[in-house]
Amino acid sequence: MTETVSYRRDGDIGIVCIDNPPVNALSHSVRSGLMAALEQSSADDSRALVVHCAGRTFIAGADITEFGKPPREPILGEVLARLDAHDKLTVAAVHGTALGGGLETALCCHYRCALPSAKVGLPEVKLGLLPGAGGTQRTPRLTGLETALELITSGNPMPAPRAADAGLVDKVIEGDDLLAGALAYTRELLDGEAPLRRASELPLQLDDAGRELLATARERLARRTRGENAPQRIVDCLEAAATLPFDEGLRRERELFMACMEDPQSGALRHMFFAEREAAKVQGLPRDTATQPVDTVGIIGAGTMGGGIAMCFANAGIPVTLIDMSDEGLERGLGLIRKNYATSVKRGKLSQDKADAALALIGGSTDYAALAEVDLVVEAVFESLELKQDVFRQLDGICKPQAILATNTSYQDVNAIAGVTSRPQQVLGMHFFSPANVMKLLEVVRADASSDTILATAMAVAKRIGKVPVLAGVCYGFIGNRMLRHYQREAQLCLIEGATPAQIDGAMERWGMAMGPLAVGDLAGLDIGYKARQGLTTEQKGDPRSYRVPDLLVEQGRLGQKSGQGYYQYDPETRKRSDDPAVMAIVEAAAEELGVERRAISDDEIISRLTTALINEGAHILEEGIAQRPGDIDVVYAYGYGFPRHRGGPMHLADHLGTGAMYETVCRYRDTLSADNWQPSELLAKLAAEGKTFAEWQRER
Ligand code: 3HC
Numbered sequence: 001m002t003e004t005v006s007y008r009r010d011g012d013i014g015i016v017c018i019d020n021p022p023v024n025a026l027s028h029s030v031r032s033g034l035m036a037a038l039e040q041s042s043a044d045d046s047r048a049l050v051v052h053c054a055g056r057t058f059i060a061g062a063d064i065t066e067f068g069k070p071p072r073e074p075i076l077g078e079v080l081a082r083l084d085a086h087d088k089l090t091v092a093a094v095h096g097t098a099l100g101g102g103l104e105t106a107l108c109c110h111y112r113c114a115l116p117s118a119k120v121g122l123p124e125v126k127l128g129l130l131p132g133a134g135g136t137q138r139t140p141r142l143t144g145l146e147t148a149l150e151l152i153t154s155g156n157p158m159p160a161p162r163a164a165d166a167g168l169v170d171k172v173i174e175g176d177d178l179l180a181g182a183l184a185y186t187r188e189l190l191d192g193e194a195p196l197r198r199a200s201e202l203p204l205q206l207d208d209a210g211r212e213l214l215a216t217a218r219e220r221l222a223r224r225t226r227g228e229n230a231p232q233r234i235v236d237c238l239e240a241a242a243t244l245p246f247d248e249g250l251r252r253e254r255e256l257f258m259a260c261m262e263d264p265q266s267g268a269l270r271h272m273f274f275a276e277r278e279a280a281k282v283q284g285l286p287r288d289t290a291t292q293p294v295d296t297v298g299i300i301g302a303g304t305m306g307g308g309i310a311m312c313f314a315n316a317g318i319p320v321t322l323i324d325m326s327d328e329g330l331e332r333g334l335g336l337i338r339k340n341y342a343t344s345v346k347r348g349k350l351s352q353d354k355a356d357a358a359l360a361l362i363g364g365s366t367d368y369a370a371l372a373e374v375d376l377v378v379e380a381v382f383e384s385l386e387l388k389q390d391v392f393r394q395l396d397g398i399c400k401p402q403a404i405l406a407t408n409t410s411y412q413d414v415n416a417i418a419g420v421t422s423r424p425q426q427v428l429g430m431h432f433f434s435p436a437n438v439m440k441l442l443e444v445v446r447a448d449a450s451s452d453t454i455l456a457t458a459m460a461v462a463k464r465i466g467k468v469p470v471l472a473g474v475c476y477g478f479i480g481n482r483m484l485r486h487y488q489r490e491a492q493l494c495l496i497e498g499a500t501p502a503q504i505d506g507a508m509e510r511w512g513m514a515m516g517p518l519a520v521g522d523l524a525g526l527d528i529g530y531k532a533r534q535g536l537t538t539e540q541k542g543d544p545r546s547y548r549v550p551d552l553l554v555e556q557g558r559l560g561q562k563s564g565q566g567y568y569q570y571d572p573e574t575r576k577r578s579d580d581p582a583v584m585a586i587v588e589a590a591a592e593e594l595g596v597e598r599r600a601i602s603d604d605e606i607i608s609r610l611t612t613a614l615i616n617e618g619a620h621i622l623e624e625g626i627a628q629r630p631g632d633i634d635v636v637y638a639y640g641y642g643f644p645r646h647r648g649g650p651m652h653l654a655d656h657l658g659t660g661a662m663y664e665t666v667c668r669y670r671d672t673l674s675a676d677n678w679q680p681s682e683l684l685a686k687l688a689a690e691g692k693t694f695a696e697w698q699r700e701r
């Protein structure tokens with residue numbers, strides 16, 4: 001047929017096999033091949049057609065790399081219309097994942113069988129799209145509106161056995177020979193004279209319960225997906241499925257799919273899809289760089305971070321030895337871990353068996369000697385360079401020579417830590433984010449001497465424990481926290497210059513941040529920054545207007561959520577925040593003390609100052625080579641700091657708004673706000689002058 005699609009016969013059954021590695025995406029040659037196979041099947045004397053795939057998965061969807069390019073015929077809609085109308089019985093045989101256009105292909109077959117390990121899903125919403133090849137019209141006809149709504153608006157895949165209960169899969173094939181099982185199932189259907197059951201011909205109506213379901217979904221999604229367009233358009237499509245004849249519903253789906261395709265939100269989300277995969281690659285390191293086995297892990301410091309990190313490894317089946325200074329410290333840490341697992345079980349997020357299995361993998365000790373044989377150590381003691389150096393000296397004496405020694409430090413110099421050991425090539429940073437068992441981001445910090453093998457190993461281990469790894473170079477705060485200082489500085493300056501906490505947080509949250517900057521401060525505890533500032537010189541602390549208010553809050557016992565008040569007052573039961581006039585009195589007093597004249601500040605100014613601060617510092621980080629690529633910075637911000645994915649991260653945002661416009665804004669802030677705070681990045685200036693985006697700069701390097 002084509003280089004990716006073949007057709008053969010097994011007796012009276014035709015078999016079309018798609019073989020388009022790595023994930024059998026519906027590229028042009030697959031679409032053409034499928035069309036040709038359908039013609040062949042119609043023309044020969046076969047009685048049925050089985051659609052299956054070679055390699056690790058069924059079709060994982062449309063080929064995302066073809067998006068944005070001129071469409072090449074046959075387009076997917078034509079191929080699937082032809083499949084839907086096929087005059088012989090068709091059966092899809094699913095293994096791995098049938099996603100997006102892949103599931104839509106399966107839905108155009110008359111019947112679907114799957115291995116129990118297979119998953120089916122419509123993840124388009126995660127790319128800012130909707131299923132655009134009949135998925136929104138056929139799914140509810142098979143499952144009913146409620147399941148379709150959940151499947152398509154969440155984008156989460158469904159295991160085959162559940163899909164069978166929901167009506168999406170007709171038969172689960174036991175054993176591991178899918179094709180043999182699919183052929184036997186097809187023969188069963190032929191022998192039983194099963195009808196050509198087309199999903200497009202099944203009835204669907206909108207009753208009062210359905211109307212209510214859709215109305216509630218619109219409201220819930222508006223709250224949950226803040227500003228994203230695709231989820232609302234999906235509800236429109238489902239409404240069309242239940243109120244219009246199939247062909248008209250399909251046309252409506254096409255229109256809304258095209259609207260999504262042209263929406264910058266989808267451009268941003270597709271950028272994030274590729275950026276996340278790219279970030280896992282270390283430039284200059286071949287894909288087949290050898291890695292070391294990591295079968296056991298030691299963690300030093302059973303505090304907030306150490307406990308969470310221990311859970312990450314245990315959840316992935318890797319045994320952990322947790323070390324703290326004293327029995328009390330260790331017991332406190334282990335107790336917290338047990339409590340966290342119990343909460344997960346209570347909330348239905350984890351089964352008791354899985355929690356027990358993970359807990360059984362976590363052992364504790366107060367003796368570093370217990371780490372003699374571990375493959376990887378992650379240090380998470382207090383944030384002090386001297387203490388960390390002392391710990392690394394001890395580890396150097398105790399751990400086996402090939403063990404990887406990692407520090408979870410947020411700010412310390414990883415080179416200075418590696419330098420106290422006799423094996424700096426075995427030392428790097430593994431910077432987790434709090435809560436470590438939940439947050440997906442992991443900054444892997446490359447020190448001057450870190451070997452290729454340990455970098456490749458750290459990236460691979462990160463994936464194994466379900467993290468999204470990003471490589472960073474050594475500097476104060478690495479990628480994420482270094483940029484955050486500038487973002488938080490502008491939040492503080494907006495506050496003292498005239499805004500209220502609610503205005504700042506509200507503006508950023510409506511714009512899409514998961515949580516506003518001041519609310520984040522209250523959550524983390526204002527005392528943490530306060531203590532950190534005590535160790536800094538006046539020069540290191542930066543603009544005094546940017547920390548006077550939090551200093552005063554802490555000095556008045558307002559530590560944030562943990563003390564019931566910080567920038568806000570917190571309800572002890574619900575933790576809901578409310579405005580507190582006492583805070584505004586503090587802000588006004590600080591402004592007066594520092595000679596700041598308060599003025600009205602617009603939401604637009606807040607958003608512009610905070611996001612431009614991130615972009616300018618991101619550009620500095622790129623020109624210094626601290627981050628490998630602009631997309632890596634975007635991944636850090638989306639996964640570590642709640643930056644809205646549908647805006648694509650700070651550097652993608654800069655490209656969207658234009659590097660020229662961004663540079664002008666930075667210069668304007670330098671001239672009108674503060675020359676110290678706003679030093680334009682040379683890279684940003686260069687791209688502005690050349691009229692180039694960060695993405696273009698990256699491609700040309
Ligand atoms: N198109 C093009 N390339 C794709 C792709 C797709 N749909 N899905 C994955 N790839 C590529 C990845 O970019 C990666 O390339 P790389 O090795 O060069 O970095 C490679 O395939 C392997 O992907 P992963 O690293 O993600 O492999 P995993 O095994 O971890 O995951 C997967 C496999 C679950 C299939 C995952 O890749 C995935 O979720 N893919 C996206 C699925 C999707 O969103 N489908 C819907 C597309 S939109 C659509 O179908 C529109 C339709 O309704 C009209």
Ligand code: NAI
Pocket residue numbers: 300301302303304305306323324325326329333379380381382383384387391408409410411431432433434
């Ligand atoms: P923490 O104060 O909650 O825990 C530190 C633990 O280390 C305590 O249990 C303490 O008893 C133990 N400890 C101290 N010295 C020790 C020693 N010599 N040997 C063994 N155990 C020792 O601190 P937290 O918040 O867990 O931070 C730990 C590290 O992680 C710090 O470097 C911090 O910068 C970093 N980090 C913290 C994040 C956070 O949000 N809390 C986020 C990312 C990194």
